[in-house]
Amino acid sequence: xxxxxxxxxxxxxxxxxxxxxxxxxxxxxxxxxxxxxxxxxxxxxxxxxxxxxxxxxxxxxxxxxxxxxxxxxxxxxxxxxxxxxxxxxxxxxxxxxxxxxxxxxxxxxxxxxxxxxxxxxxxxxxxxxxxxxxxxxxxxxxxxxxxxxxxxxxxxxxxxxxxxxxxxxxxxxxxxxxxxxxxxxxxxxxxxxxxxxxxxxxxxxxxxxxxxxxxxxxxxxxxxxxxxxxxxxxxxxxxxxxxxxxxxxxxxxxxxxxxxxxxxxxxxxxxxxxxxxxxxxxxxxxxxxxxxxxxxxxxxxxxxxxxxxxxxxxxxxxxxxxxxxxxxx
Amino acid sequence: xxxxxxxxxxxxxxxxxxxxxxxxxxxxxxxxxxxxxxxxxxxxxxxxxxxxxxxxxxxxxxxxxxxxxxxxxxxxxxxxxxxxxxxxxxxxxxxxxxxxxxxxxxxxxxxxxxxxxxxxxxxxxxxxxxxxxxxxxxxxxxxxxxxxxxxxxxxxxxxxxxxxxxxxxxxxxxxxxxxxxxxxxxxxxxxxxxxxxxxxxxxxxxxxxxxxxxxxxxxxxxxxxxxxxxxxxxxxxxxxxxxxxxxxxxxxxxxxxxxxxxxxxxxxxxxxxxxxxxxxxxxxxxxxxxxxxxxxxxxxxxxxxxxxxxxxxxxxxxxxxxxxxxxxx
Numbered sequence: 113x114x115x116x117x118x119x120x121x122x123x124x125x126x127x128x129x130x131x132x133x134x135x136x137x138x139x140x141x142x143x144x145x146x147x148x149x150x151x152x153x154x155x156x157x158x159x160x161x162x163x164x165x166x167x168x169x170x171x172x173x174x175x176x177x178x179x180x181x182x183x184x185x186x187x188x189x190x191x192x193x194x195x196x197x198x199x200x201x202x203x204x205x206x207x208x209x210x211x212x213x214x215x216x217x218x219x220x221x222x223x224x225x226x227x228x229x230x231x232x233x234x235x236x237x238x239x240x241x242x243x244x245x246x247x248x249x250x251x252x253x254x255x256x257x258x259x260x261x262x263x264x265x266x267x268x269x270x271x272x273x274x275x276x277x278x279x280x281x282x283x284x285x286x287x288x289x290x291x292x293x294x295x296x297x298x299x300x301x302x303x304x305x306x307x308x309x310x311x312x313x314x315x316x317x318x319x320x321x322x323x324x325x326x327x328x329x330x331x332x333x334x335x336x337x338x339x340x341x342x343x344x345x346x347x348x349x350x351x352x353x354x355x356x357x358x359x360x361x362x363x364x365x366x367x368x369x370x371x372x373x374x375x376x377x378x379x380x381x382x383x384x385x386x387x388x389x390x391x392x393x394x395x396x397x398x399x400x401x402x403x404x405x406x407x408x409x410x411x412x413x414x415x416x417x418x419x420x421x422x423x424x425x426x427x428x429x430x431x432x433x434x435x436x437x438x439x440x441x
Numbered sequence: 442x443x444x445x446x447x448x449x450x451x452x453x454x455x456x457x458x459x460x461x462x463x464x465x466x467x468x469x470x471x472x473x474x475x476x477x478x479x480x481x482x483x484x485x486x487x488x489x490x491x492x493x494x495x496x497x498x499x500x501x502x503x504x505x506x507x508x509x510x511x512x513x514x515x516x517x518x519x520x521x522x523x524x525x526x527x528x529x530x531x532x533x534x535x536x537x538x539x540x541x542x543x544x545x546x547x548x549x550x551x552x553x554x555x556x557x558x559x560x561x562x563x564x565x566x567x568x569x570x571x572x573x574x575x576x577x578x579x580x581x582x583x584x585x586x587x588x589x590x591x592x593x594x595x596x597x598x599x600x601x602x603x604x605x606x607x608x609x610x611x612x613x614x615x616x617x618x619x620x621x622x623x624x625x626x627x628x629x630x631x632x633x634x635x636x637x638x639x640x641x642x643x644x645x646x647x648x649x650x651x652x653x654x655x656x657x658x659x660x661x662x663x664x665x666x667x668x669x670x671x672x673x674x675x676x677x678x679x680x681x682x683x684x685x686x687x688x689x690x691x692x693x694x695x696x697x698x699x700x701x702x703x704x705x706x707x708x709x710x711x712x713x714x715x716x717x718x719x720x721x722x723x724x725x726x727x728x729x730x731x732x733x734x735x736x737x738x739x740x741x742x743x744x745x746x747x748x749x750x751x752x753x754x755x756x757x758x759x760x761x762x763x764x765x766x767x768x769x770x
Contacts, residue, residue, distance in 0.1 A: 135587065141514045235489060260464075
């Protein structure tokens with residue numbers, strides 16, 4: 113296998129060509145370039161072989177997922193993605209071919225999202241491969257999108273569709289039967305390749321009253337909003353936007369509904385909008401050609417400590433959900 | 442063991458209290474605060490259990506080393522350290538006690554170096570623990586310190602002493618006998634706890650013609666300077682500053698000299714200074730109470746491709762060194 117310095121020079125340096133401050137990855141650190149009036153927004157997500165991706169997954173998809181889950185966090189704050197740093201602790205199974213596929217995945221998404229590699233570190237581990245990526249975005253002076261600013265009376269919206277990622281993992285692990293091949297492929301692809309809402313996030317600045325990305329599961333992430341904002345949320349289960357593939361799965365497995373509502377890996381944006389601004393959301397949805405669906409509303413907290421999420425069926429009765437979402441411990 | 446969210450709230454959130462843009466670690470990303478006219482400098486280094494630290498090492502020391510190797514990279518660019526993001530992929534051996542020690546180490550060094558946690562990710566791996574840290578520093582508008590700007594005629598300087606880290610690892614792995622206990626302890630401590638030159642780095646802006654930190658070994662890192670700058674370097678072995686402990690080790694094991702000159706983990710700064718400015722280096726050394734030693738000079742490249750490092754003995758003859766330094770592959 114190539115040595116460390118050759119790997120950096122041959123595989124990674126081309127990914128840094130677009131950032132003058134990366135100095136071709138030949139210095140000890142990189143300078144972050146910003147336009148006047150801009151601030152940096154930073155986030156970091158890690159992924160572990162066998163935990164966050166399956167060993168058989170193509171390395172291109174692993175790279176793209178690693179980048180995209182971070183871009184989703186930037187979007188949740190309203191930041192435009194710009195650059196990233198990468199740490200790869202490579203396990204024994206990783207050879208030149210895997211690494212070339214991994215870098216090809218990064219290159220493809222760099223072009224798609226307009227981001228450039230700034231630096232990082234590459235090392236070896238005798239265990240499973242561990243990857244971490246630090247993404248940097250830019251935002252103008254002024255408030256960013258937050259979790260703590262939701263107000264009672266705000267409508268609750270979500271982008272795209274919910275539950276595809278969770279059922280996609282089920283498909284890849286052969287836990288769902290009877291689905292058409294096209295539906296299986298769609299769901300697996302949604303699990304492998306999140307679509308971070310990098311255009312929506314910045315467009316929500318000044319419109320959304322609060323925002324976060326749905327990565328732990330719709331109900332768990334809604335709970336984060338309520339905990340930070342001190343209001344309750346009422347979500348109408350029937351209003352949650354579902355893909356055709358998820359509808360098909362629920363058609364013969366209605367017991368999967370809790371999994372759809374609490375499974376992770378959606379990477380959609382969940383946000384509040386003040387009453388009276390529904391038309392602006394509809395106009396934004398049309399402009400971005402992206403569904404933005406009202407799924408509920410924030411109400412005053414019933415308990416003194418705030419923070420409840422109630423998922424209601426079509427008769428307005430609370431659904432009992434055994435789990436709220438995914439944690440990593 | 443504590444869950445993910447409790448770990449973040451109880452252990453990590455206090456480390457983020459000093460940075461308003463970290464939002465108490467309760468958002469998807471953090472905002473980097475800079476004063477007008479400042480730019481961010483970023484770097485990332487990863488460490489793996491059993492590769493970069495020994496399983497018996499105290500978690501406080503692991504945390505501090507992880508932070509400090511990154512602060513050393515910032516210093517090499519002339520940046521003042523400000524904040525960091527942290528990714529922990531924790532192996533099965535890590536429990537609450539280890540993590541509390543790890544966080545205590547971070548807290549101690551946050552105070553020492555004036556840095557604050559901005560964000561990160563915490564997850565689990567079935568293999569060895571993998572850690573990565575992204576450090577952010579600040580630098581004023583204007584040039585930073587680079588590897589590519591060394592000129593023939595410049596003197597070559599190094600801070601502190603060389604070889605302590607490499608022999609410290611040897612001590613910890615019982616490969617050196619006959620050293621006094623105080624010398625053993627000193628060397629082991631230098632391996633476990635690098636002293637990043639965070640005050641020297643920014644002070645070298647406008648004085649050093651080129652700079653990098655010595656992490657792969659003196660000769661290997663000198664080679665990086667020559668490769669990037671297209672000049673040769675002549676290093677006088679007898680001028681390389683050594684601690685009393687390394688001198689003692691060399692006293693009965695002169696065969697260790699190549700290890701001293703090529704071993705890694707020094708985390709000193711290696712820099713060039715134009716002829717005629719020696720007095721400014723001496724004044725800076727006195728002001729910082731830190732040895733800054735002239736160990737050689739840059740000369741025109743002999744080969745067309747440039748890039749040779751010659752280590753000379755006291756008679757001016759090149760020493761033959763079997764290896765130039767440490768790589769991670």
